[in-house]
Amino acid sequence: MEWTIQPASRIDAVSYEIRGTLAKRARELEQLGHEILALNIGNPGAFGFRTPETMREAVVRNLQRAEPYGHQMGIFPAREAVAMHFQDRGLTETRYHDVVIGNGVSELVDLSLRALIEPGDEVLIPSPDYPLWSASVVLNGGQPVYYPCPPEHAFEPDLDALVKAITPKTRALVVINPNNPTGAVYSKQTLQALADMAKAHRLVLLADEIYEGIGYDNIDMVPLSTLVDDAVCLTFGGLSKVYRACGYRIGWAVLSGAIDHATDYWAAIEKLAALRLSANMPGQWAVQTALGGHQSIQELVATGGRLFQARQAVIESVDASRHLSLVTPQGALYAFPCIQAIDQAHRQGAPLPFDDQAFAETLLEKKHILVVPGSSFNFPNPAHFRVTLLPQPDVLKSAFVAIDEVLSDWLD
Ligand SMILES: Cc1ncc(COP(=O)(O)O)c(C=O)c1O
Numbered sequence: 042m043e044w045t046i047q048p049a050s051r052i053d054a055v056s057y058e059i060r061g062t063l064a065k066r067a068r069e070l071e072q073l074g075h076e077i078l079a080l081n082i083g084n085p086g087a088f089g090f091r092t093p094e095t096m097r098e099a100v101v102r103n104l105q106r107a108e109p110y111g112h113q114m115g116i117f118p119a120r121e122a123v124a125m126h127f128q129d130r131g132l133t134e135t136r137y138h139d140v141v142i143g144n145g146v147s148e149l150v151d152l153s154l155r156a157l158i159e160p161g162d163e164v165l166i167p168s169p170d171y172p173l174w175s176a177s178v179v180l181n182g183g184q185p186v187y188y189p190c191p192p193e194h195a196f197e198p199d200l201d202a203l204v205k206a207i208t209p210k211t212r213a214l215v216v217i218n219p220n221n222p223t224g225a226v227y228s229k230q231t232l233q234a235l236a237d238m239a240k241a242h243r244l245v246l247l248a249d250e251i252y253e254g255i256g257y258d259n260i261d262m263v264p265l266s267t268l269v270d271d272a273v274c275l276t277f278g279g280l281s282k283v284y285r286a287c288g289y290r291i292g293w294a295v296l297s298g299a300i301d302h303a304t305d306y307w308a309a310i311e312k313l314a315a316l317r318l319s320a321n322m323p324g325q326w327a328v329q330t331a332l333g334g335h336q337s338i339q340e341l342v343a344t345g346g347r348l349f350q351a352r353q354a355v356i357e358s359v360d361a362s363r364h365l366s367l368v369t370p371q372g373a374l375y376a377f378p379c380i381q382a383i384d385q386a387h388r389q390g391a392p393l394p395f396d397d398q399a400f401a402e403t404l405l406e407k408k409h410i411l412v413v414p415g416s417s418f419n420f421p422n423p424a425h426f427r428v429t430l431l432p433q434p435d436v437l438k439s440a441f442v443a444i445d446e447v448l449s450d451w452l453d
Contacts, residue, residue, distance in 0.1 A: 055176035058417030063401055067411045078440055079411045080428040083221065083374040085285040088431040092286040093337050096327040100289075107322035113314040115142025115293070119328035123278075123293045126332045131267050132297050139296040141310060142320045142328070146251050146277045146292035151177045153275055153294060154213075156309035157245060158183040163210045164247075167198060169377070169418035169425075171221045171249065186211070187419060192368050192379060196225035200234050207238070213245040214238065216265055219252040222418050222427040223377045224370020226256055229263045236265060239272035245306070246274040251292070252373040254283045254338050257352055260371045269298040273306070280324065282374060283338045284331045289324030347433075352376065354434035358441030364448040365441075374430050377415065382452050383424035395451060396423040403451075408443040 059081055067077045079087070086092070100107075114120065120137035127135040143149035150173055158164065160182040166174050168187035175185045188203040190196045198216075216235055219226045227235075239246045248265040256262045266274045279292030296307055341348045352369075355376045359367040367378045380400065386393045395403075397414035404410050415425030428440070 051180060054179050056417070057172055057176060059172070059413050061417070063405060063411060063413070066402075067405060067409075070405070070409060075409050077405075077409050077411055078432070078436065080432065080437075080440065081411045081413045083282065083429050083431065084287050085282065085374075085431055086287055088429075088433075090285040090341075090431070092280075092284060092289070092327075093331070095330050095334075096280075096284060096286060099327045099330040100323050103326035104323060107326060109322070111319040111322050111325065113317075113319055114138075114311060115140065115320060116322070116325045119291075119293075119325045122329040122332045123295060127266070127276075127295055127297070130264050132295075135295060135297060139300065139307075141294050141314055142325055143292050143294065143314070144317075144320050145281060145290045146249065146279045146294075147173055148290075148317075148320070149277055149292050149294045150174060150247075150249070151181070152310060152313045153247065154178055154181045154183065156306060156313055158212055161210060162212045163208060165203065165206060165211060165214045165244070166419070167215065167217055167220070169196075169222050169415060169420035170215075171217055172418060174215050174217075174247075174249070175419050183212075184210070185419070190220070190223065190225065192422075195368050196220060196223035196377070197227055197231050198235065200231070200238075203235075204238065207242050207244075211242065211244060213247050215247045215249065217249040218265065219250075219255060219262065219372025221252065221373050222375050222413070222415070223368065224373050224375055225368070226260050226262055226371040229261070229268070232263055232265050233268050236268040236270065236272060236274075239274075240270055244272065245303075246272055246298070248274060248276045250276055250278050251282055253278060254336060255342055255348070255374060256372040257342055257349055258371070262372065266295070266297045272298050273300065273303045274298040280327060280331055283336075284327075286324070286327065286331075289327060290321045291324040291328060293328075348374070348430055350434040351430040351432065351437055354437040355428065355430065355441070358438055358445075362441065362445050362448075364445060364452060370430070375427050376430060377425050377427050380424045380426075380448065382448075384422065387422055387424055393423060397426055398423075400447070400451075401426060404444060404447050407447055410440050410443055412444075 120140040123140045280286040401414045413427040
């Protein structure tokens with residue numbers, strides 16, 4: 042008799058296309074001997090970026106101490122270093138016991154939502170989003186409610202729409218700044234409005250600031266926690282991006298704001314952290330070294346730096362294209378270009394010439410370039426795609442020549 046193990050039905054309700062069917066097809070093509078340019082993942086180590094040497098040394102020197110489990114909330118030097126980093130930002134009250142270290146921000150996103158939401162609770166999530174947030178809300182029985190961050194607002198949140206989306210079931214407001222996938226860096230006014238909204242509606246602010254420190258043209262990046270007055274705020278950061286140590290799997294979450302109102306919530310997070318014993322121990326020893334002293338990310342994002350030049354290559358390529366437009370990314374590791382012909386048809390309610398998914402599939406089959414369709418980020422406009430800024434600038438330039446060839450074949 043035929044039989045199969047049925048996975049839990051809730052898995053069908055979530056997706057993570059960044060590593061989904063297109064990425065699988067790319068692997069098949071690779072196995073057939075094709076060289077694939079993978080622009081789908083913000084994984085610095087895959088593009089030749091190294092973790093700073095001092096961090097590697099900190100791990101090696103402490104390997105022996107990293108053999109046992111550690112405290113569920115993280116080792117003291119790591120928690121203390123994160124607390125001091127927050128004190129430097131102006132949150133002078135932050136102490137090590139307001140910090141939890143996790144296996145990447147990814148684990149802490151899940152844990153912080155699991156500790157918070159009851160079935161049917163609503164969580165406000167930006168559209169486009171980083172899809173882990175939506176997936177974690179769904180897997181924990183909650184309901185994602187999207188607030189638009191449209192290109193005509195330079196991908197900043199539409200605050201009127203956001204207020205209208207709040208209901209008595211809304212528990213939390215997710216803010217991703219600098220933003221993945223759009224590269225938007227929100228203004229202080231916008232962030233203040235978000236903090237005020239959280240206060241007025243007793244929402245927990247979940248501030249994903251994993252790209253803090255990756256900003257271009259000296260853009261002012263304001264940590265949301267510094268604007269929060271009488272609301273509870275959890276800020277997420279980690280070693281993956283700014284410190285190019287994705288594989289260390291180290292992230293942190295910091296509690297700030299009206300923390301007296303969050304004692305039980307924080308205890309629930311600690312209980313969940315205890316259930317998984319401890320975060321990756323070797324990686325935790327790199328945190329103190331990472332956060333102190335010179336920040337090497339600065340050279341990469343400054344004028345002339347590798348990430349700056351890569352962003353420049355994308356801006357120039359889009360300028361030279363007859364088919365694309367771009368809201369210039371101000372931070373993070375991505376650009377989110379728009380295919381104008383699709384955008385126009387979508388806005389006019391006309392039949393689409395093709396959509397972002399078909400475009401990404403064709404680009405992969407014809408040019409062996411892997412991008413992520415915009416709709417993978419819970420974005421209703423089918424005209425966008427995301428590329429990472431991590432390749433060398435000339436590699437990005439040739440990728441955009443190939444992208445334009447595919448679009449010209451289709452549209453001319
Ligand atoms: C916005 C955002 N949050 C969280 C993560 C997860 O990071 P980590 O490697 O710390 O799990 C990513 C990874 O790309 C991200 O882009």
